[in-house]
Amino acid sequence: MKKVPGSTIGRLSVYLRLLDEVKAEGVRTLSSGELARRAGTTAAQVRKDLSLFGTFGKRGVGYSVPQLSAALRSILGLERSWRVVLVGAGQMGRALLGYQDFRRQGFTIEAVIDSDPAKVGQRLQGLEVLPLGRLEEILGAGFDIAILAVPAGAAQAVADRVVRAGVRAMLNFAPVKLQVPEGVALKTVNMALELEGLSYVLANATAQRAVRQEG
Amino acid sequence: MKKVPGSTIGRLSVYLRLLDEVKAEGVRTLSSGELARRAGTTAAQVRKDLSLFGTFGKRGVGYSVPQLSAALRSILGLERSWRVVLVGAGQMGRALLGYQDFRRQGFTIEAVIDSDPAKVGQRLQGLEVLPLGRLEEILGAGFDIAILAVPAGAAQAVADRVVRAGVRAMLNFAPVKLQVPEGVALKTVNMALELEGLSYVLANATAQRAVRQEG
DNA sequence: ACATGTGAACTGCTTCACAGCG
């Protein structure tokens, strides 16, 4: 299989979301042009993205909505559900726990861990908050993804323990650059960074260039 | 001035954070190599990024930490503080309101707006929640940045009103691709998308390629 | 006729390598 740009994966997620939307409206078929318009990209980009994984369309017709939706779900690994652990039950952690959009695609937060003794034992969204000391034991139960919503200063240490416990994918919300070994997937969401990007644009707004969506 | 890649701006934010860290430790001078090591990039990349904005270093020595820190702060527009309005006081909105990392760099949330009559009038972090109906009136007070933490279905309508009210920068947390006119800066943080990126890596983990940090 | 799939051209970002200066 050819090399797949990371940006392609992000777009595939967007395509899938749109396909599921129009499927609910009863649309059977969609052209690359129409899909591109809704996704905010170009027809050529859509076709190139898909061509990296196979051929899904009918010439002269377009793409079958249910077929392409299923294909994308398979490519993205969304046919199965992934076991997710949330580390950090502070304000951000609790917001993520309540974020319904995760559950939609098969990401189920099945455990919550926090270091604060005052929080341990509390029930959040039906889950008992477990102590950080038991992290290794808990992750021994076979988690796929860890969401880190801990303070910046604690993030690297927690990440190290999570990785040592065998978790191979992390979504980090702490504003630090985590070091992880080869073979561990890491995405970081850094909101302060996004704001500073906006600040840059505003400060240089005399040049009047709009910034296109990136996130 | 030369054209600046968007990715450069993100890295400048990272450099600034690191410089402020080592400044607190009393470090006076840093080489591009050392800065790169901490930022997770290369020395050449650091020098190229900075060279787009001027010459800041001393050959044979490196960069003066306080000088470079000040220069970056100026480039990023962080010398002044920006007036931020939060639209949406749901779980995510409240988490963002408590997120201390925003305040650090001069982003002050000065108003909170929600459509839910049950929330309007409540005090959150010392701010009274204001009704969505008064959005235009409130933004008339001259806000720079709007943070959108509203449901996906409401996001585009809110964005339209925010733009019409004259706000030229938005940070969107709803999982939709917003359409904004030229001249309005938009960043979207889509956490479900990040998780799907991790899912892709996990599902294709036989290929064993680690994904490097992108956010 | 129409829309896909794809090599080729292009654009833009990153890396290289070295001249230049402290």
Place this chain on the structure above:
DNA sequence: CGCTGTGAAGCAGTTCACATGT
């Protein structure tokens, strides 16, 4: 000598344009 600043080279992702299949 060490480290910066920068053209040039290299690489990756996007766009173009058209041959191909229905």
